[in-house]
């Protein structure tokens with residue numbers, strides 16, 4: 001039976017506005033089947049990420065990816081904190097999302113490199129849930145290990161790792177997060 005990622009979030013997340021389901025019912029489950037995620041599927045997610053807006057259209061993001069059939073997958077898995085490593089063993093792919101602090105044009109600083117790259121990640125994640133893929137960002141890993149492994153220059157900032165995979169029936173055990181009241185996230189200026 002096909003596991004529908006959005007259904008669990010649908011039953012638990014309240015919403016009073018007309019918003020795209022792929023935004024409201026995107027969530028970060030952990031339970032995956034261990035099936036590989038194909039390069040074509042990953043490319044589609046990176047393509048979605050590439051449509052994010054960025055300051056001066058610098059697109060200062062870069063996705064390093066390894067499917068679970070690639071050797072690099074175990075290196076990335078090994079760099080994760082134990083708590084993340086346990087469930088990421090069942091991921092179909094692991095990615096490292098990097099931002100660039102300097103523009104290609106005249107080597108100018110990009111003060112918004114992290115903001116822009118965060119926007120790219122969100123487009124990537126939304127396309128993932130639309131395709132019924134688990135897409136889960138992680139900060140819990142050893143950046144030094146990843147930096148050594150991928151040999152980044154000093155203008156590259158490691159923003160996060162991302163696990164992608166097919167949802168298993170056990171996502172029923174994963175907790176769906178909710179959100180604080182909207183009033184705490186906005187102030188009306190008069």
Ligand SMILES: Cc1cc2nc3c(=O)[nH]c(=O)nc-3n(C[C@H](O)[C@H](O)[C@H](O)COP(=O)(O)O)c2cc1C
Nearest residue numbers: 026027028029084136137138139140141160176177
């Ligand atoms: C930058 C970033 C780092 C995160 N790091 C981790 C992590 O190391 N381990 C983990 O299990 N979840 C991690 N998460 C997932 C968050 O806990 C999750 O997005 C948050 O609780 C909201 O839940 P939702 O994504 O299901 O809506 C991270 C998310 C982001 C955006």
